[in-house]
Amino acid sequence: MAVTNQQIIDYLLANPNLSDAQIVSAMEQNGISPSQMASAVNLPEGQIATRVAATVPNGQTVTLGDTVIQPVYQVSGSGMDQQIGGLENVITYKASDNKAGGAYTQYTPTGEVEKTGTQQEVKSGLKEFALGAGLLLGLPTLLNAGAGALGTTTFAGEALADATLLSGGSNAGLFSGVGSTLGNAAGSIGTTLGNAAGTVGSTLGNIGSTIGTTLGTAGTDLITKVGTGIGTNLLTGVGTKLAGDAITGGLGLTGSVLQQQQSREAAQTAAQNVDRATQQAVEASQFRPVGMTTRFGTSNYTYDPVTGRMTSAGYQLSPEAKAAQDRLVALAGQGLTQAEAAQAQFAPLQTGAQNLFGLGNQYISQSPQDVAQNYINQQMALLQPSREVELANLQNRLQQQGRGGLSVAQGGTMGATTPELQALYNARAQQEAVLAANAQQAGQQNVLFGAGLLGQGSQAMGQYYGGQQAAYSPYTTALGQIQGLETAAQQPLMMGASLGQQSATAGANAGRIGLTGAQISGNLMTSPAVTNNPYAAFLSGLGSPTSTLGQGLANYITGYNPIADQNAVLNPYLTPTSVWNG
Numbered sequence: 001m002a003v004t005n006q007q008i009i010d011y012l013l014a015n016p017n018l019s020d021a022q023i024v025s026a027m028e029q030n031g032i033s034p035s036q037m038a039s040a041v042n043l044p045e046g047q048i049a050t051r052v053a054a055t056v057p058n059g060q061t062v063t064l065g066d067t068v069i070q071p072v073y074q075v076s077g078s079g080m081d082q083q084i085g086g087l088e089n090v091i092t093y094k095a096s097d098n099k100a101g102g103a104y105t106q107y108t109p110t111g112e113v114e115k116t117g118t119q120q121e122v123k124s125g126l127k128e129f130a131l132g133a134g135l136l137l138g139l140p141t142l143l144n145a146g147a148g149a150l151g152t153t154t155f156a157g158e159a160l161a162d163a164t165l166l167s168g169g170s171n172a173g174l175f176s177g178v179g180s181t182l183g184n185a186a187g188s189i190g191t192t193l194g195n196a197a198g199t200v201g202s203t204l205g206n207i208g209s210t211i212g213t214t215l216g217t218a219g220t221d222l223i224t225k226v227g228t229g230i231g232t233n234l235l236t237g238v239g240t241k242l243a244g245d246a247i248t249g250g251l252g253l254t255g256s257v258l259q260q261q262q263s264r265e266a267a268q269t270a271a272q273n274v275d276r277a278t279q280q281a282v283e284a285s286q287f288r289p290v291g292m293t294t295r296f297g298t299s300n301y302t303y304d305p306v307t308g309r310m311t312s313a314g315y316q317l318s319p320e321a322k323a324a325q326d327r328l329v330a331l332a333g334q335g336l337t338q339a340e341a342a343q344a345q346f347a348p349l350q351t352g353a354q355n356l357f358g359l360g361n362q363y364i365s366q367s368p369q370d371v372a373q374n375y376i377n378q379q380m381a382l383l384q385p386s387r388e389v390e391l392a393n394l395q396n397r398l399q400q401q402g403r404g405g406l407s408v409a410q411g412g413t414m415g416a417t418t419p420e421l422q423a424l425y426n427a428r429a430q431q432e433a434v435l436a437a438n439a440q441q442a443g444q445q446n447v448l449f450g451a452g453l454l455g456q457g458s459q460a461m462g463q464y465y466g467g468q469q470a471a472y473s474p475y476t477t478a479l480g481q482i483q484g485l486e487t488a489a490q491q492p493l494m495m496g497a498s499l500g501q502q503s504a505t506a507g508a509n510a511g512r513i514g515l516t517g518a519q520i521s522g523n524l525m526t527s528p529a530v531t532n533n534p535y536a537a538f539l540s541g542l543g544s545p546t547s548t549l550g551q552g553l554a555n556y557i558t559g560y561n562p563i564a565d566q567n568a569v570l571n572p573y574l575t576p577t578s579v580w581n582g
Helices: 005-014 020-030 034-041 045-053 126-137 139-150 155-162 170-215 217-284 319-345 347-364 368-400 419-470 473-525 534-543 548-558 562-574 576-580
Strands: 062-064 067-076 083-094 103-107 113-118 297-303 310-317
Touching: 005 034, 020 045, 020 062, 020 217, 034 045, 034 067, 045 067, 045 083, 045 103, 217 473, 217 534, 297 473, 310 319, 310 473, 319 347, 319 419, 319 473, 347 419, 368 419
Parallel strands: none
Antiparallel strands: 062 067, 067 083, 083 103, 103 113, 297 310
C-alpha cells in the first residue's frame, strides 16, 4: 500500500530526532521516492537528493521508490593513497531508465540542477559483433595505428567509422587509454621491424656482393638477389606477422580487462547489497525500549537529538500511587518513633529477669545433700521442744505410778527399759526416718526450683527483646507497602525494556537472515556463471595463439599472407633460371 504525504509528515513529527541515514532507510523500506518526499516536506527535489546521497558510500547507489540516486565524490589518489572528499555532484535517474537512451539529472552538492541528458546508443552490426566489446573500449585506435604503420587495407578504418562509442559511458573512458597504448605499440613495432628489414636486407646484399666477387658475376647476382629476397621478404613478413600478433594480443588483453571490469562491477554491487543489509541489520538490532503506562506509573526515556541514542531512562508514579505512598511514609515515621521508645517501655522486664537470675543462682548454689541436711536440722529443731515436753510428761507419769525404776529386757544387745519409754523412742526413730526421706526430696526440689527461676528469668529477658523487635512492626509494615508501590510503579519501565529487548533480538535475527541472504546473493553475483562476459570471452578467444579466427582476422587487418610470404621468400630458390638469366 502506497504511503501518503500525510503519513510521511506524521512519521517525521513523531520521530523528530531521526538522522538522515534513518530517514533514508525508512524511505527505502516504504518505497518513498525523492520527489514524493520533496512534495510532502515542501523542499526542492534536488535538496532531498543531495541529503540522501550524503548517506551513500562512495561507489554505491540507493534506490528510493522509482528513483536511483548515485553520489559522485571528489576522489584523489589511488590504491592505498586514495582519498575520498565531499560530494562533487549527484546523479539521479529512474530505475526504468537505467539503459541506453535513458534520461538522467545531475545536481550540484547544494541541490541545484547542473545538467540533464540521456545515454547514447551503440550501433550493432556484423563488424561490431566480430570485434565485440573491443570496439567500445578503444580497440579502433589500435587497429588504425597498426594499419598506418603497415600500410594495410582500410578494414580497421571502416570498422572505426561504423562504431559509435559511448561518449558518456565508463567503458570508453576506462579503456580508451588501453586502445591508444596498444595502437602506438603496434605502430612502433611495425616501423622498427620495417627499418630492421631494410638494414638486414642491405647487409645481406653487401655480403652477397662480397661473395659474388669471388664466385663471379653470376654468383654475385645470385647471392645479391637471394640475400635481398630473404632479408626483405622474410623480415617484412616477420614484422607484419608480429604486428598481427600484437593485434591478437591486444584483443586478448582487451577481453581480459573487460572481464575484470565485469567482475569488479559485480563485486561492487554485491558489496553494496551486503553494506545495505548490514546497515539494516544494525538498525533493526538497536535497543529501543517502548514507553508504557499502568495504573501505578509511567516510564519515560530521553534521547540525544544528534546521535539518536538513549541517554537516560526513568519512571514516574501515578498521582494516586504517589498520594498513598506519602501517607505510608507518614505512618512509617510514626512507627519508627514508637520503636525508639520501646527500650524504655520494656525496661521492667529486664530488671525482673535479672532478679530471677540472682534468686535462681542462690537456690542452685547448694548441693542436694547440703539442702537435705539443712532440712533435717530445721525439722529436728522444730521437734526438739515438743519432744522434751513429751519425755518429761512420760517420766512424771511413771514416777507417780511407782514404776520409775522398772526395767524390762528388750532382747539382744538392747538395754532394758520400761515399755512406755521404749515405745516413745521407737516412735521418734520412725519419725526421724520419715524426715530423712523428706530431706532428700527437699534437696532435689530446691535445685529444680532454682533452675525454674533461671528459666523464668530467661523468658522475661526474651520478652524484653521480643517486645522491642515487635515495636518495629508498624514501621517495617509501612515500609513494605511503600516499596510495593514503588515496585508497581517500576513495572512500565521493566515492561518497556523487555519489549525493547525482544524487538532488538527479533530485529537482530531478521537482520542476520537478511545479511546471510545478501552474502549468499553476493557469492552468486560474483560467481563465474554470472560475471562471465560473452564479449570478453570472445575477445580472449580471438587473442589466443591457437585461435584460427583471431589469426585470420589479424592477418586480414595487417594484410599478412603466410603462404604468399613463404613463396616470396622461397621464390629465388624455386625459379633459379630467372636469376641466372639476370
